[in-house]
Amino acid sequence: MKEIEKMQAGLEYCYDDEDISMMKLHAIENANIFNSLPEDDLDKQHEVLCEILGSVGEKxxxxxxxxxxNGKNIHIGNNFTGNFNLTILDINKVCIGDNVMIGPNTTITAVGHPLSPKGRRKHLAQGGEVRIGNDVWLGANVTVLPGVTIGNNVVVGAGAVVTKDIPDNSLAVGVPARVVKKIENDI
Incomplete structure (x- = not known):
């Protein structure tokens, strides 16, 4: 099995494999294209996002x-706001629902590395799908780790590190993020 096939299957793979390196280089080129677009040309921005990402909703x-x-593993619903310096490491799927707001300097990562130094020296990595529900607000400087599902109507406070699933209708804060209260779903 090729390393890129292992990656796509969610298995442990070598991240400096030639095919994977080319995929990342292509993603960097696509990100540069998007980032070079005029801020006021929203139609062109949407057009480019539709070309470089897996799927993109309206607004x-x-x-x-x-x-x-990668880009193609990112799926974004309708009415989405991603603030400055958004990083999505989409080695595996990252699915974002409708009516989601993400604060500045947030990182969503669908890839992790071994705890063992032997594995890290071999440049191993493994992906884990990330799912973010509808009506979610991730505050500034939030980090979401691989394999996490964030439910619907969730607020994650600024600076939180989400290491495990967050249930619907919750406010989660801290490092690691923990639910501190239930919030009303008023829709």
């Missing part, structure tokens, strides 16, 4: 600098 706005590993 999607992402501020500059937007960075990603």
């Amino acid at each position: 999607v706005w992402i501020a500059k600098r937007f960075c990603f590993d």
Whole structure:
């Protein structure tokens, strides 16, 4: 099995494999294209996002600098706001629902590395799908780790590190993020 096939299957793979390196280089080129577009040309921004990402809904706005590993594994619903310096490491699927707001300097990563130094020296990585529900607000400087599902109507406070699933209708804060209260779903 090729390393890129292992990656796509969610298995442990070598991240400096030639095919994977080319995929990342292509993603960097696509990110540079998007990031070079005029801020006021929303139609062109949407057109480019539709070309470089897996799927994109309506009323999607992402501020500059937007960075990603692949692009095609990112799926964004309708009415999305991604603030400045959004990084989505989409080695695996990252699915974002409708009516989602993401604060500046947020990182969503669908890839992790081994705890063992032997594995890290071999440049191993493994992906884990990330799912973000509808009506979610991730505050500034939030980090979402691989394999996490964030439910619907969730607020994650600024600076939180989401290491495990967050249920619907929750406010989660801290490092690691933990639910501190239930919030009303008023829709």
